[in-house]
Amino acid sequence: MGSLLMPLLGSMAAKAGNELVRELMRAWGLEKSRGKLERHLAAVQDILLDADAKSRTSPAVRRWMVDLKTAVYKADDVLDDFRYEALRRRAAQIRRRHRCSRARKVLSYFTANSPVIFRLSMSRKMKDALEMIDELVVEMNNFHFLQHVEAPSVDLPQTHSQVDE
Template identity: 75%
Template sequence: MGSLLMPLLGSVAAKAGDALVAELLRAWGLAKSRWKLERHLAAVQCILLDAEARSHTNLGVRQWIKDLKSAAYQADDVIDDFFYEALRRRAAKIRHPYMACKVLSYFTVNSPVVFRFHMSWKLKDALETIDELVVEMNNFCFQQHAEAPSVVHPQTHSRVDESDIVGRQDDKEQVVKILLDHNSSNNNNVMVLPIVGMGGIGKTTLAQLVHNDRRVNHHFELVLWVCVSDKFVVEEIIRSIIEVATMKKCDLTQMEAMQKKLSEVLGNKRYLLVLDDVWNEDSQKWDDLRSLLCPDDDGSAHAGPGNAIVVTSRNNQVASIMGTVPPHQISLLNVDQSWELFCRIAFGREVEQQE
């Protein structure tokens, strides 16, 4: 049961730390409550493995985990409400009365004051429940781990149904043009193009569209996709590149053997490598990876001219460390695109046909 809770707690913590949610809670004087929620969630994650083990023989611990799960879902619902309110406010700022009215009717009550009071009360109630659980947690004297068990993030992939995507055509064209212009220059330097934007805005989707673009696949001899996520381990990334390029499992463990295999796989081919969901801010780790992927100054390395790496990240610091060209800041959807996306998610494609 505890292992099932870990992704839930991690998800709630990530939502609470979202920039849109944080901005709204700060404006409403609830920043301290958000900070307290994040601290509590971090503390709980550090003891969850021990709690899970003890729940098999201790009925009190088993009930505590059950109550924790309910409290986590309660907090998740509250944070979701804040997120939707933040989106409504952003839509209203566009100053499109029709759109603002539509979104308002779905996400809030008519009185902003009433909504604010109601949501503040819900957050306070959720926090009080978690406060009580933390007190009980301390009474159980669970064994703490040096750091919270890592949450397994879903692995992204390159497959995408373009007919399901709304409003990313212009972004795709801009990125494709940058990549093809670099190729036509016969440049031996590897270009690193970061795609940057807040969580959920569509960075991975844009990278998928670029990865599958016919023109891109015509110009590059190898088009590779690697999901990096929060663990930037050079050996694992190199192994993933080899496996994707060869479609065979790589059992090599020695770095020397892996770099030779990488050189063999890439050869003199022109490649595009997508590194999706990068969080690493350690420039040394990137330098170590770059030295294996990028040609030497004299152009004598394994890779051919015009190679490119696309990096997706929500962190501007990552873009600063890795990018060799200005990052592509992914754009927000316009009013009509936002409404179309909302209708598709909420009602399916049928509502578009009715309108």
């Protein structure tokens, strides 16, 4: 299961770091939440190999992995929604340049695409997803997983067959 989560976590990190998503979340005061999500994803990525190995023998770790998968998919959906909204807003700006009326702008705040409604619902979704991941990170620390760190490369000295006298 961990091998399935690794690409998803990498994809989510890329989405969280996407400039459109960052810009929209910064504008709505969600930059701290986005940064926290990125840090948690990096921490989980570091221990995923050990968690996957331990999940084969421990039902508690296996359950934690299932919950992690659910939380990651939920957070991924939230990031997709932010990216979609950022793209929708960019397209709307382009359309508005061609035909802009004050009445249309005012009415947009009361439609399904209202920035106020979207902001409130997305803030709630982001908070919920982050709370789930926060809980899982606390549990992760209780399991004492080993971090996977890249093995340092060792530079071996050049050798040759010439005999020193």
